[in-house]
Structures are given as C-alpha cells and as structure tokens.
Amino acid sequence: MRVLGVDPGLTRCGIGIVDAQGHKLQFVAAGVIRTDAAKLVELRLLGIEQGIAEWLDEFQPDAVAVERVFAQHNLQTVMGTAQAAGIVITASAKRGIPVSWHTPSEIKAAVTGNGRADKPQVQFMVQRILHLSETPKPADAADALALAITHIWRPTSADGVGQPIRSAEDRNAQACPPAAARSARRETPTEPRTSATQKWLEAEAAAKHKNPRSWQ
DSSP: OEEEEEEOOSSEEEEEEEEEETTEEEEEEEEEEEOOTTSOHHHHHHHHHHHHHHHHHHHOOSEEEEEOOOOOSOHHHHHHHHHHHHHHHHHHHHTTOOEEEEOHHHHHHHHHSOTTOOHHHHHHHHHHHTTOSSOOSSHHHHHHHHHHHHHHTOOOOTTSTTOOOOOHHHHHTTTOSOOHHHHTOOOOOOOOOOTHHHHHHHHHHHHHHHOGGGGO
C-alpha cells in the first residue's frame, strides 16, 4: 500500500509518500509545492492543483491523507490552508483515490506517542521510523511524511476508525484511470500494535469532542 500525505498550505504544501508492507514502512519521496505570495490567489491555487496532479500521477498512491484544518487566530492563514486542502481533495477524487483527514494531535500521538509533541520530536521520529540518514527537510515535507505514517498506523476500533483502505482493484470499478500502477500493490498492511495506537484514539476522541461539527 502506498500513502501520500499532504500538509496543506497556500505558500508551501508539504508532500510525503510512504509505502507499507505489513509492519515494514519505506520512504518513497517527499517535497514541497510552493506558490508565489505576490500572485493572485486563483493563480496560486492553480499552481497547487498542477503540482499535486504531478505527484498523484507519478507516484500512483492508494490513499491520500490530509491534515484536518482547525480554526486559527489568523483567519487569512486558515482560509488559505483550507483552500489548498480542497484542491488536494478534489484532485484525489478525480482519480478515484480515497482521502482521509487527521488532526495535528492525532499525528503527534501516532508518531511519537505524545499528542502534544513539538515539531522537532515529530521530525526525529519520522527519521527514525523511516530509517532516514537525516531529518526530512523542509519541515512541511516531514509533516507530510508523518501524516502518511499516521494513516498507515491508524488503529482499528468498533466505531469504524481504521477501516481497511479500498484496494486499487476496487477503485478500478469506478473507471477512474490510471490504476495500473496501483493494482500491483493490493496488500493491506497489518496494523503495527504500538503503544501509540491508544494515544491516537485518545487524541481523535478529544478532537471530536472539541469540534464535533467538523467530523459530521
């Protein structure tokens, strides 16, 4: 299974791709889609659309994981983030790729076991989990890799959290080309039973309680 994580942003949109077979995770690629702040918003969003299309078409992910946007003090920033996320979601839907959302606290809990971990801790654990020689840079790319890891390691619970991702074969029935590359990766990974899974569930429950409307 291949997961493409996206840390959405209007100026910098982090991308991270991770492959999984059973408990084994493998780094595939990471980078950032950048836009010029001096350009019109519509042109910047067009640039993000073109950039994410290239990533999706080249790497053929089985799933896309996007950071869930919550209200921030800077309204302009959160609006740009939400717009960028919408572009990613739409591009994925056009290709029949399922999209999931994860909150920052869920990501931190899944990767570090601590829902309040800081960015350096998350980056260090991403490096360690993926056996990289150095910390992924820039930070946006590291956050995107953490998103991909979180999605792969999502726990399974009675309320449906962590339902198996639909395979490329299932999506072929929707006639959403291309799917040939994804069809070669049919195996759904066995969930790694780590101490972080309970933290992940606690973080998700807290996020749902804090902002229930966003989960409807």
